[in-house]
Amino acid sequence: MPTPLPCPCGSGKPYAGCCRPYHTGKPAPTPEALMRSRYSAYALDKPDYIMHTTHPRSPHWQPDRTAWRADLSAFSTGVRFVGLRVLATTENTVTFRAILMQGTRDVSFTERSTFERVDGRWLYVSGA
Ligand SMILES: [Zn+2]
Numbered sequence: 001m002p003t004p005l006p007c008p009c010g011s012g013k014p015y016a017g018c019c020r021p022y023h024t025g026k027p028a029p030t031p032e033a034l035m036r037s038r039y040s041a042y043a044l045d046k047p048d049y050i051m052h053t054t055h056p057r058s059p060h061w062q063p064d065r066t067a068w069r070a071d072l073s074a075f076s077t078g079v080r081f082v083g084l085r086v087l088a089t090t091e092n093t094v095t096f097r098a099i100l101m102q103g104t105r106d107v108s109f110t111e112r113s114t115f116e117r118v119d120g121r122w123l124y125v126s127g128a
Helices: 031-043 047-052 065-078
Strands: 080-089 093-102 109-118 121-127
Touching: 031 047, 031 065, 031 080, 031 093, 031 109, 031 121, 047 065
Parallel strands: none
Antiparallel strands: 080 093, 093 109, 109 121
């Protein structure tokens, strides 16, 4: 049997039983699940999921969806997504370290992301 694709979010679970259900329409139940599924979406070059889960009030939200999609895709394909570590969570924030490589350059970063629940769906608002 082929080994199932491990989820890029680093959960240790197969993608099919981890972030894929969120990428195909199931609302992520927690900010952490949403954050993980957004990391996976970046890793798998799924810009529409990133746009769909970004709050319209977010500084990252762009009105020109074609340009935004191209920006997201350029990031996804220009960086290697090595891993993700969730460091802390509260009821509406997730602090994480994203381990990323751009060629041989380490472009990893730590961020505390804020999320807001709108009509039953968690959305990414901002990070610092
Ligand atoms: Zn996952």
